[in-house]
Amino acid sequence: MTEPKKQTYDPATIEPKWQQFWLANKVFKTPNPGDPCFDPKRPKFYALDMFPYPSAAGLHVGHPEGYTATDIVSRYKRAKGCNVLHPMGWDAFGLPAEQYAIQTNTHPAKTTEQNVATFRRQLQRLGFSYDWDREISTADPKYFRWTQWIWKQLHQRGLAYESNAPVWWCEELGTVLANDEVINGRSERGDHPCERRPLRQWVLKITEYAERLITDLDGLDWTESLKTMQREWIGRSEGAEIDFDVEGAGARIRVFTTRPDTLFGASFMVLSPEHPLVAQITTPAQRDAVAAYQRAAAAKSELERTDLAKDKSGVFTGAYARNPLFAAADPRGRLPVWIADYVIVTYGTGAIMAVPAGDERDFAFARQFGLPIPGIFAPSTGDAERDARIAAGQECHSDDAPFGPQNDNGTLSLAGLGMAAAKRKVIDWLVAQGRGQAKVTYKLRDWLFSRQRYWGEPFPVLHTQDGVELVPDDQLPVTLPHMDDFQPGGVPESPLIRAKEWVATKDGLGRPAQREINTMPGAAGSSWYFLRFCDPHNDKEFCGKAASDYWLPVDLYVGGTEHAVGHLLYSRFWTKALHDQGCVGVVEPFKKLYNQGMIQAFAYEDARGAIVPKKDTREDGDKVVHAVTGETLKPIVTKMSKRYGNVVNPDDVVGEYGADTLRLYEMYMGPLADSKPWNPKDVPGVHRFLQRSWRLAVPEFPENGPLHAHLRQDRADDPELAKALHRTIHKVEGDIERMAFNTAIAAMMIFVNDATKAMDKLSRSQLLRFAQLLQPFAPHVAEELWERLGGQGWLAYAPWPQVDKRLLVDDEIEVAVQVLGKVRGHAKVPNGAPNDVVLAAARVAVAAWLDGKAVVKEIVVPGKLVNFVVK
RNA sequence: GCCGGAGUGGCGGAAUCGGCAGACGCACAGGUUUCAAAAACCUGCGCCCUCACGGGCGUGCGGGUUCAAGUCCCGCCUCCGGCACCA
Known part of the structure; x- marks a missing residue:
């Protein structure tokens, strides 16, 4: 029996064919200004993906989601006549490679190289139109030479400094971590406990840019929620600093408050347990109690200090401070000074004036320790009983309310004023008295920029007998020494301390010096990679100004929300710093940012709400039951996880259906920004659409030729199909512009359904234009159809089909x-x-x-x- | 607790500016084809009443505005994400 050979849609043959064609002909190589073939008349478009960390697990289905979206836009913009920069690279330094090295005794450079090869192969199998000549890796000395150079620039401008302040230390990971890498006192990666420790570290002064990092958000085409996240992370507060004298101690406590207008209501003061004045002002009688409280506070984990600490705790220091509003003898001005862990040493000045009548936390503290709660407001909330309670200090009131007559010291009266007017008046008075001034503070802390790791960029810096000395530019990059043992030393030191020959070196004068043994964090290389893509082979500069002036800003940047405050804030900071130095023209790197949602998966839950791993389930009719107990399980949507056995591997999908189907399915699932579950039963649906598209052009049996007979010569368009096609062009174009890829695909499906019903009426020209529409989404099959139909030149650069508006009505x-x-x-x-x-x-x-x-x-x-x- | 986002058939989702809710796909049912099955193709498919024609109800819940509400306003509920003693 011989099966008749059919010319079916076969991605396994056409996809490799076109992938090789694109690579061999460098179809997507993008010239820079000044290069041959560069056309300055075309508009530019820079479409960027958040480059991946090449893990050993390989590509996850989440990666191609955003990558397909930018690829669609890139291919569409090329067809629209733009010069498109669409690069890819590797965020290759980082912890997992080093953890893996420790476990398996393989050098991280080797595993990284293997992982990169896997990622590159997987990405190339998906037909993305990257300019592979611009591929970069942050772990490549040719790249990190410039990471080190940028760090030197920051250092020379006073933006990099050494600090001994307490930092997050993670024992399990053997390194310090930045604030955004620690969540509720546990490491974001691995969920290990962390603690605060004073350690010498390199820090970058991102706080100097806090104000600009907030104000420049206004002009960006980002979602409001992401901008809000950044604003809240930076945490700007307007208020005042006020100085309080401590009775008898010769000390002065400076506080920060957002409510200087409530100064008349201050009835005690609170210092954080770590505040430097505590030792000086504590009276002998209170010394033991204070020391015990400090020890207890230090021993508490961050979790205990935040999550569990709804009850206030604290200890009296025995000292009294003077409210600057009142004369020395006035008893209203005598404020007991306490220490309590609800005051945080790293925020503001680490000390507060407590106004229980106007602040819930101070109110709770005052109630707990029997401290006075002087009423200061004369509100009219419409509830007379409540007004009376607030006026008497029996209820806390933090909203705007008029101040009562007691807000008067003879030279300053706030009676009858509201919050805004009272603030101004108090600040003016304090300034006149030399007791305070207006002040803006930020929650944002400086960026902890060193790690006790091997697999990161070495700092281009030496410790000499005179202090710190930068490595000259002509000696960059400072490369890592070869090592075989990456174990942390059990002390907070980098493994590099054991590379004794590397560490011991000579300074500029030939005297003995030591290399810095800390390395840079993972976010170092990723804070400027979008600049390097503009000019990736430049060995004179980190990025030529002409190239970055042409390509920047990034027109479309797609990635997950997990980088909302880390990477995106750091990149904005470095761009501004480099701009201030005249190295980069723009002040903001990413004009439009789009956050893709997460691809989730179905899992099955038993009656107790526990998720049953896939291998322990089986289908029973239209239900899913427990393979052993037979219990009917409830389908739920959750994260993909190895533990649940519901992880989808893109290689498997490509193997079964092809890359075009994977791309199309991921875009068809729903809006790019939404999280949505992967449903294996839906994948054949989009595959069928590609088959139907194929069949519009190619006969089932080879004896009928490579094309349907009616497509072999040109003829006039059928008017009904012409209408359908022009509607589709119009819809697809508009939908790509607004990143609504799911509805663009639905529109193409409608066209294919219409065309299938009137198959022999379809003209060659109509099908060529359909192939152009399909190309951004499913480029392999589109190229194959284009070639079979005799399309002229490379489809990737064929101009986007024109819509005839008359046919839309x-x-x-x-x-x-x-x-x-x-x-x-x-x-x-x-x-x-x-x-x-x-x-x-x-x-x-x-x-x-x-x-x-x-x-x-x-x-x-x-x-x-x-x-x-x-x- | 505070700040975002969301809730639409059995499922994923569509409805872009207040104008026919459910496009498109999946699943399911019936049919054509077939020795049979798969595939492919055709038809149907929100719920309720009805042989049918047709009608009623319907976008988390309760109100409101409007000729007209998934869409706008007020009050709730649920889920997801972020922040969380930040003075």
């Missing part, structure tokens, strides 16, 4: 006819018919519903509907 349209807002019929009328014609037709269509009724009102929405309001 019908001569005759159908309007819905409503009576009292309910659709009761339809009427066909000529397009653009005057209202009286439309109304006449509409009346006929719903005659039965109007019979015996009086029409009170007639509403005509041109081209859409008619509504009769009857009585």
Whole structure:
């Protein structure tokens, strides 16, 4: 028996064919200004993906989601005549490679190289139109030479400094971590406990840019929620600093407050347990209690200090401070000074004036320790009883309310004023008295920029007998020494401390010096890679100004929300710092940012709510049951996880259906920004669409030739199909512009359905244009169809088909006819018919519903509907 | 607790500016083809009443604005994400 050979859609043969064609001909190589073939008349478009960390696990289905989206836009923009920069590279330094090295005794450079090879192969299998000549790796000395150079620039401008302040230390990971890498006192990676420790570290002064990092958000095309996240992370607060003298101690406590207007209501002060003045002001009688409290606070984990600490705790120091509003003898001005861990040493000045009448936390503290709660407000909330309680200090009130007559010290009165006016008046008074000034503080801390790791960029710095000395530019890069043992030393030191020959070196004067043994964090290389892509082979500069002036800013940047405050903030900071130095023209690197949602998966839950791993389930009819107990399980949507056995591997999908199907399915699942579950049963649906597209051009049996007979020569377009096609072009174009890829695909499906029903009416020219529409989404099959149909030149650069607007309107349209807002019929009328014609037709269509009724009102929405309001 | 986002058929989702809710796909059912099955193709498919024609109800819940509400306003509920003693 010989099966007749069929010319079916076979991605396994056409996809490798076109991938090799694109690579061999460097189809997507993008020239820079000044290069041969560069066309300055075209507009530019820079489409960027968040480059991956090449893990040993290989590509996850989450990666191709955002990558397909930018690839669609890139291919579309090329067809629209843009010079498109669409690069890819590797965020190759980092912890997992080193952890793996420790476990398996393989050098991280080797595993990284293997992982990169896997990622590159997997990405190339998906047909992305990257300019592979621009591929970069952050772990490549040719790259990190410039990471080190940028760090030197920051250092020379005073933006990099050494600090001994307490930092997050993770024992399990053997390194310090930045604030955004620690969540509730545990490491983001691995969920290990972390603690605060004073350690010498390199820090970058991102706080110097806090104000600009907030204000420049306004001009960016990012989602409001992401901008809000950044604003909140930076955490700007306007208020005042006020100085309080400590009785007898000769000390002065400076506090930060956002409510200087409530100064009359201050009844005690609180220092954080770590505040440097605590030792000086504590009275002998209180010394033991204070020391015990400090020890207890230090021993508490961050979790205990935040999550569990709804009850306030604290200890009196025995000292009293003076409210600057009152004369020395005035008892109203005598404020006991406490220490309590609800005051954080790293925020503001680490000390507060407590105003229990106006602050919930101070109120709770005052209640707990029996401290006075002087009322300061004279509110009128509309609830007289509540007003009385607030005025008497029996209820805390933190909203704007007029101040009462007690807010008066003889030289300053706030009586009757509201919050804003009172703030101004108090600050003016404090300034005149030399007791305080307006002040803005930020929650944002400086960026902890060193790690106790091997697999990162070495710092281009030496420790000499005179202090710190930068390595000269001509000696960059400082490369890592070869090592075989990457174990952390059990002390907070980098493994590099054991590379004794590497560490011991000579300074500029030939005297003994030591290399810095800390390395840079993972976010170092990723904070400027978008710049390097503009000019990746430059060995004179980190990026030529002409190249970055042309390509920047990034027009479209797609990635997950997990980088909302880390990477995106750091990149903005470095761009601004380099801009201030004249090295980069823009102040913001990413004009439009789009966050893709997460691809989730189905899992099955038993009656107790526990997730049953896939291998312990089986299908039973349309239900899924427990393989052993037979219990019916409840389907839920959750993260993909090895533990649940519901991880989808893109290689498997490509193997079964091809890359075009994978790309199309991921875009068809739903809006790019939404999280949505992977449903294996839906994948064949989009695959069938590609098969149907294929069959429009290619006969089933080879004896009928490589193309249907009616497509072998040109002929006039069928008018009905022409309308359908132009509608599709219009829809797909608009949908790509607004990143609505799911509906663009639906529109193409509608066209293919229409065309399939009128197959022999389809013209060659129509099918060529359809291939152009399909190309951004499913480039392999589109190229193959283009070639078979005899399309001219590379499809990737064929101009986008023109929409004939005249074909988008019908001569005759159908309007819905409503009576009292309910659709009761339809009427066909000529397009653009005057209202009286439309109304006449509409009346006929719903005659039965109007019979015996009086029409009170007639509403005509041109081209859409008619509504009769009857009585 | 505070700040975002969301809730639409059996499922994923569509409805872009207040104008016919459910496009498109999946699943399911019936049919054509077949020795049979798969594939492919055709038809149907929100729920309820009805042989049918047709009608009623329907976008998390309760109100409101409007000729007209998934869409706007007020009050809730649930889920997801972020922040969380930041003075």
